[in-house]
Amino acid sequence: MARGSARRRTAVALLVTTAVVAPAGVLATAAPAQAAPYCNVTTGSHQRQVERFLKLTVDGRQSLKDCRAIQAFQTRHGIAPNAGWAGPVTWGVMHLMNQQKAAGKNPNRSGRCPTDKGRIACVDLTRQLSWIQDGRRLVHGPVPVRTGRNGHETRTGAKKVYWRNKNHWSTLYDVAMPYAQFFDGGIAFHSIKGSVWSPPGSHGCVNLRRSDAATYWSLLRNGDDVHVWGRKPGT
Template sequence: MRRRVGVTLGLTGLVVPLTVALGGPARAASCTTRTGPYQTRVERFLGRPVDGRQSPADCAATRAFQRAHGITPAIGYAGPLTWRTMNTMLAQRAAGKTPNRAGPCPTNRGRIACVDLTRQLSWIQDGARLAYGPVPVRTGRDGAETRTGAKRVYHRNVRHWSTIYKVWMPYAQFFDGGQAFHSVTKSMYNPPGSGGCVNMRDADARAYWRLLGNGDDVYVYGRKPGT
């Protein structure tokens, strides 16, 4: 009877059996033996023994992480994109329940949705009180960045159809020239990013739908890693 081993994947707490993550024994050979430039940091993030040398177990754990978040090629190589994703997760963890500790998002406007592109985080403030979040988000890719500055929700559609990308945008709340909060089924860490919208997990997009309305403030700041 085959023994199944689980790998815990960072911030999401997702556990993926290695037999699934590797696509079964027949595909195990595609796991790289190369040691990546971020090997030590990736090992530490994944809770692996930290020796800076690639091993079959290191590769399997890294590959499971890559496949869970749509990072390609998912061959277990500890490269820049994998480490950038993990580093973003670490920054999100560090934010805890005080994402606005440094005060970049204005809190003198009543209810406001804050979007920190650098940490790929969003939350809702009611003045100085944290009303919801922070939650991970997926913002605009390089060349289609989510625009920074002070905005306001101006249009809402619970089941919007994008005529540009030919996809549904559930719980869409537009705040800047076609850029909107809305839910997606992808991982929040799936590269390279959105077409400019602030992608959210379904439960978070539903919460934003309940808490925000037309005219509510949105403030976007920072710079997404890799843009």
């Protein structure tokens, strides 16, 4: 009996040791490696344009390197699916960025935004640009914006800022709208998280990067003019 008890005590000790040590080893070594996101290596419909924009080798043929670079751009700007394919949506975002860059420091070259009203916030839907002028003087911008998607287009015309709420919360969409400045019913300037280039667009508001929204908050007041014109691509 004593010899049998000794054997049982030894077996229990081994089980306890295994129960304490083995899980730690399993946890340290058995976690599966994260699979890389799927990358579409098919040549896209806008391959050359996308390659040129990303400063890749412009040969019109998709490579894994191309795919990874395109995928990173898509992920950064909320383009779905982010599989690295050089399609029309991805090129549309890049083309818009090119247009915005071309605006330089003279965004009102066409004179579409009236400059005889004193302080005014200008919103060009076609180029997805906004800026603030004081008469003929450019005060801030131009800055990229994201306006209303198809079916929720930002309305055009002459408006005025009529209500401001720095920490506004939308009860309609259950989302934060920091630095909200309303100028047309429920339509407001406000900041968003993520990229202002992410498609398809807002529900009508003029979305800004946080730093730009904060500057707009510091520059505009109730009663200031807002002028909206043009047409957002895809609407």
